[in-house]
Amino acid sequence: MNDGCHLLTLLRPRLLSFKNGGDSRSARNRRIRYLLFVAIGLAFWVGAFLIFYRVLNYLQGIEEFGDVLARKLLAMVLLSFFSLLVFSSIVSSLSKLYLSRDLLLVHSLPVSGGKIFLARWLESTVDSSWMVIVFSLPVFLSYGIVYQAGPLFYLTAGMALIPLCLIASALSALVVVVVAVLLPAGRIRTVFVFFGLLLIMVLILTFRLMRPERLVNPETFATLVLYLREMGTPGSPLLPTTWAFDSLNAALSGHKGETFFHLCLAWSCAAALAFVVTWVAEGLYFVGYTKAQTTAERLFPLREGLSGRRHRFSERFSGPAGAFAVKEFRTFFRDQTQWPQLFLIAALIVIYLYNFSVLPLGQAKIKTIYLQNIFSFLNMGLAAFVLTAVAARFVYPAVSFEGDAFWIVRAAPISLRTFLWVKFAVYYLPLLILAEILIVSSNILLQVTPFMMALSVVTVFLMVPGVVALGVGLGAAYPDFQSENPSQSVTSFGGLLFMLLAAGFIAAVIVLEAGPVYAVFMAGFHGRSISGLQWVWLVVSFTLVIFLCILAVILPMRIGERRLQG
Amino acid sequence: MIELMNLTKRYGRTVAVDDLNLSVTRGEIFGFTGPNGAGKTTTIRMMAGVLGPTEGTVLIDGIPMAVDPVAAKRIIGFIPDRPFLYEKLTGMEFLRFIADLYGCGNGLFREKAEGLLIQFSLYDWADQLIEAYSHGMKQRLVIASALLHDPRVIIVDEPMVGLDPAGIRMVKDLLRELACKGTTIFMSTHTLAIAEDLCDRIGIIHRGRLVALGTTDDLRGTARLQEGDLEEVFLRLTGKETP
Numbered sequence: 001m002n003d004g005c006h007l008l009t010l011l012r013p014r015l016l017s018f019k020n021g022g023d024s025r026s027a028r029n030r031r032i033r034y035l036l037f038v039a040i041g042l043a044f045w046v047g048a049f050l051i052f053y054r055v056l057n058y059l060q061g062i063e064e065f066g067d068v069l070a071r072k073l074l075a076m077v078l079l080s081f082f083s084l085l086v087f088s089s090i091v092s093s094l095s096k097l098y099l100s101r102d103l104l105l106v107h108s109l110p111v112s113g114g115k116i117f118l119a120r121w122l123e124s125t126v127d128s129s130w131m132v133i134v135f136s137l138p139v140f141l142s143y144g145i146v147y148q149a150g151p152l153f154y155l156t157a158g159m160a161l162i163p164l165c166l167i168a169s170a171l172s173a174l175v176v177v178v179v180a181v182l183l184p185a186g187r188i189r190t191v192f193v194f195f196g197l198l199l200i201m202v203l204i205l206t207f208r209l210m211r212p213e214r215l216v217n218p219e220t221f222a223t224l225v226l227y228l229r230e231m232g233t234p235g236s237p238l239l240p241t242t243w244a245f246d247s248l249n250a251a252l253s254g255h256k257g258e259t260f261f262h263l264c265l266a267w268s269c270a271a272a273l274a275f276v277v278t279w280v281a282e283g284l285y286f287v288g289y290t291k292a293q294t295t296a297e298r299l300f301p302l303r304e305g306l307s308g309r310r311h312r313f314s315e316r317f318s319g320p321a322g323a324f325a326v327k328e329f330r331t332f333f334r335d336q337t338q339w340p341q342l343f344l345i346a347a348l349i350v351i352y353l354y355n356f357s358v359l360p361l362g363q364a365k366i367k368t369i370y371l372q373n374i375f376s377f378l379n380m381g382l383a384a385f386v387l388t389a390v391a392a393r394f395v396y397p398a399v400s401f402e403g404d405a406f407w408i409v410r411a412a413p414i415s416l417r418t419f420l421w422v423k424f425a426v427y428y429l430p431l432l433i434l435a436e437i438l439i440v441s442s443n444i445l446l447q448v449t450p451f452m453m454a455l456s457v458v459t460v461f462l463m464v465p466g467v468v469a470l471g472v473g474l475g476a477a478y479p480d481f482q483s484e485n486p487s488q489s490v491t492s493f494g495g496l497l498f499m500l501l502a503a504g505f506i507a508a509v510i511v512l513e514a515g516p517v518y519a520v521f522m523a524g525f526h527g528r529s530i531s532g533l534q535w536v537w538l539v540v541s542f543t544l545v546i547f548l549c550i551l552a553v554i555l556p557m558r559i560g561e562r563r564l565q566g
Numbered sequence: 567m568i569e570l571m572n573l574t575k576r577y578g579r580t581v582a583v584d585d586l587n588l589s590v591t592r593g594e595i596f597g598f599t600g601p602n603g604a605g606k607t608t609t610i611r612m613m614a615g616v617l618g619p620t621e622g623t624v625l626i627d628g629i630p631m632a633v634d635p636v637a638a639k640r641i642i643g644f645i646p647d648r649p650f651l652y653e654k655l656t657g658m659e660f661l662r663f664i665a666d667l668y669g670c671g672n673g674l675f676r677e678k679a680e681g682l683l684i685q686f687s688l689y690d691w692a693d694q695l696i697e698a699y700s701h702g703m704k705q706r707l708v709i710a711s712a713l714l715h716d717p718r719v720i721i722v723d724e725p726m727v728g729l730d731p732a733g734i735r736m737v738k739d740l741l742r743e744l745a746c747k748g749t750t751i752f753m754s755t756h757t758l759a760i761a762e763d764l765c766d767r768i769g770i771i772h773r774g775r776l777v778a779l780g781t782t783d784d785l786r787g788t789a790r791l792q793e794g795d796l797e798e799v800f801l802r803l804t805g806k807e808t809p
Contacts, residue, residue: 016659020654101650102652104646105651108646110669
C-alpha cells in the first residue's frame with residue numbers, strides 16, 4: 001500500500017466517526033444540540049458581520065484617514081486571528097500527537113511515524129482552524145460589501161486564510177515536536193498553557209497600557225501628521241499576517257499582480273514549513289511519543305512533612321461528605337493543569353480593575369457622580385459575567401471531572417444530593433470571595449456612593465450561589481465521564497445551556513433592580529423623597545430578586561440530581 | 567522469532583525493565599508473568615513498537631524494531647491490555663481499517679473478516695457501532711482484528727480479561743492451534759493456571775529483571791520446590807510468600 005493511501009486510511013476513522021455520528025443511539029439529542037450550536041453560531045456570525053459593517057461604514061465617513069483606520073483594523077484582525085490560530089494549534093497538536101487514547105493502537109500498526117504525524121497534523125490543522133475561518137468570514141464579507149470589492153477580493157480572502165492556518169499549525173507542531181523530546185507531553189501542556197496564558201496576559205496588558213482609546217481621539221496627538229504616521233506604520237515584512245494583509249489590501253484596490261505576489265509569499269512559506277515540520281517529525285516524533293508515556297514529575301513534589309498541617313485541616317471534616325470535600329480540594333490543587341487557569345483569572349482581575357482605573361470619567365460632559373453610579377450598576381452585571389466565565393471553567397466540569405472514578409460516588413454511602421452539595425460548597429466560597437473582591441475594588445476605583453457599594457455587595461452575595469448551583473446542577477445534568485479533558489465540556493450542549501441560563505439569570509436580576517434603583521438614585525440626586533408607589537416597586541423588585549436567587553440555587557441542583565440518578 | 571537483547575527502559579529515575587535478555591522460538595507459546603508493576607506491560611509495549619527502549623534491541627523475525635519498525639510491525643498481531651477502539655465505527659469498518667493498514671484489505675478481506683466475526687460470535691453485530699458492544703465483545707473484536715493479517719508473532723497483554731468462560735476456552739484453543747501452525751505467541755498474564763495450562767515456557771519478571779525462565783518444572787527447580795503449582799513457585803520467586 002502506498003503512502004498516500006496510508007494517510008487516507010489513518011484519517012478514515014475520523015471521517016467515518018463523523019459520518020456515523022448521525023446513526024448513533026443518541027442521534028436525536030445530538031441533532032437538537034447541533035441545531036442549538038448552529039443557532040448560537042449564526043447569531044455570533046450575524047452579530048460580527050453587523051458590528052464590522054457598521055464600524056466600516058462609520059470609518060468610510062471619516063475624511064482623509066477613515067480608510068487608513070479601516071485597513072489598520074484589518075491588519076489587527078489578521079494578527080488576532082493568527083495569534084488565536086497559533087495558540088489553539090499548540091493545544092490541539094499536543095493532544096492529537098501525544099495524548100489521544102487511540103495512539104497506542106495507531107503506533108502498533110505498520111505505518112511509519114512520519115505518516116502518523118502527517119495524518120495527525122492534518123487533523124489538528126483542521127480542528128484548530130475551522131472555527132477561526134468560519135468566524136472570519138463575516139469580517140471579510142463586510143469589507144467586501146463596504147469597499148464594493150469584486151470576486152478577486154473574496155477569492156483572495158480564502159486563498160490568504162488557508163496558508164495562514166497552515167503556517168500557524170506548522171509552526172506550532174514544530175515547536176511541540178521539538179519540545180516533546182525534552183519534556184513529557186503531559187508537562188508540555190501545562191508549560192504551554194502557562195506560557196500561552198502568560199503571553200496573552202502580557203499582550204492584553206501591553207495593549208491596554210498603550211491606551212488604544214487614544215487612537216479614536218486624534219486631539220490627543222500633537223499634529224495630524226503624527227497621528228497618521230502612527231496609524232500608517234506597516235507590519236513587519238516577515239510576518240505571515242503582513243502577507244495576508246498585503247494581498248487583501250491589494251485585492252481591495254483591484255491590483256491583481258500585487259495580490260498574487262503576496263499570496264505566493266504566504267503559500268510558499270506554508271509549503272516550506274509543512275515540509276520542514278514533516279521532515280523534523282520523521283526523526284523526532286516517535287522519540288517524543290515514547291517520552292510522553294512517561295509520567296511527568298511534579299513541579300513541586302509532595303513532601304511527607306508538609307502533609308501534617310493538611311491532615312489536621314482535613315480531620316475537621318468527618319464522614320463521607322467530608323471525605324469528598326477533602327478529595328475535591330486535593331485533586332484540584334494537585335492537578336497542575338489547573339494552575340495556569342488560576343493565573344489567567346488573576347490576570348483577568350488585574351485587567352478588569354485597570355480598565356476601571358483609566359475610565360476618563362472627568363472628561364465626560366455628564367455629571368461624574370451620575371456616571372460613576374451607572375458604571376457601578378453595570379459593574380455588578382459585568383462582575384457576575386466574569387464569575388460565570390470562571391464557573392464555566394471550574395464549576396461546570398466539576399462532576400465530569402470524576403470521570404471513570406464516578407463509580408466510587410455511586411458505590412459510596414453518600415447520596416447524590418450530598419455529593420452535589422459538597423461540590424457546591426467547595427466552589428461557593430472561593431467564587432464568592434473572588435466576586436466580592438472584584439466588585440468592592442472596582443467600586444472603590446469608581447468612588448461610588450455608599451448606597452451603591454452596599455447594593456453591589458449584597459446583589460453579588462445573592463447571585464453567586466445561583467451561578468455556582470447552575471454550574472454544579474447543569475454539570476450533573478449533562479455529565480461527560482468519558483472526556484479526555486473535562487474542562488472542554490463547557491463547549492458542549494450543557495455548557496452552553498449553563499452559560500445562557502447564567503447570563504439570563506444575571507440579566508434578570510440586574511433588570512429587576514435597575515428600575516427601582518434608578519428611581520432611588522434620581523430622588524437622591526434631585527433631593528426628593530421616594531413616593532409610596534416607588535417604595536412598593538422597590539419591595540416587589542427586591543423580593544423577586546431574592547426569589548429568583550433562591551430558585552436559581554434549588555432548581556438546577558434538583559434537576560442535576562434527578563438526571564444523574566436517571 | 568522474538569529476541570530481546572539487553573532491553574532496558576527507564577522512566578526518569580525508575581528502572582521499569584532492567585537489561586532483559588530473552589528469545590522465543592517459532593511456534594512457541596511463551597508466558598510472561600510477574601507482580602503488578604514488575605515491567606510486563608512496558609516490555610510488551612517495547613516489543614510491539616509502541617514504546618522506544620532506553621537501551622537494548624528488540625528483534626522480530628530478525629528485523630530490528632528500532633531500525634525498521636514498519637516491517638517488524640507488519641508481522642506482529644498486538645493485543646493490548648486496555649484496547650482502544652473507535653466507538654463510532656462499526657465492527658466491520660474497524661476491521662476494514664486495520665486490514666487496509668496491514669495491506670490485506672484486498673478481495674479476500676470480506677471473506678476473512680466474516681470468518682473471524684463468526685468465529686468470535688460477533689457476526690450479528692458487524693454493522694453495529696462499537697459503542698454498543700459490551701466489554702467482552704470489544705475484547706473479542708480486538709483479538710479478531712489482530713488475527714486478520716495472519717501474523718507470524720502474536721503479542722498479547724492479559725488475553726483473557728473480560729472474556730466469558732466460553733470465550734476463554736475459544737481463545738485458548740485458538741492460540742494452541744495457531745502455535746501448532748507455527749505462530750509465535752508471547753502473552754503476559756496474571757492468571758497462572760492459564761500460563762501453566764497453555765505455555766511451553768514461562769518467564770517471571772520482578773522489579774524489571776527476569777528472575778526465572780523455563781517450563782513449570784524448571785521454575786519449580788529454580789524456586790527449590792519439590793512439588794506445588796505455579797502459584798507457589800511465583801510467590802516464592804517474587805518474595806510474596808505468606809509466612
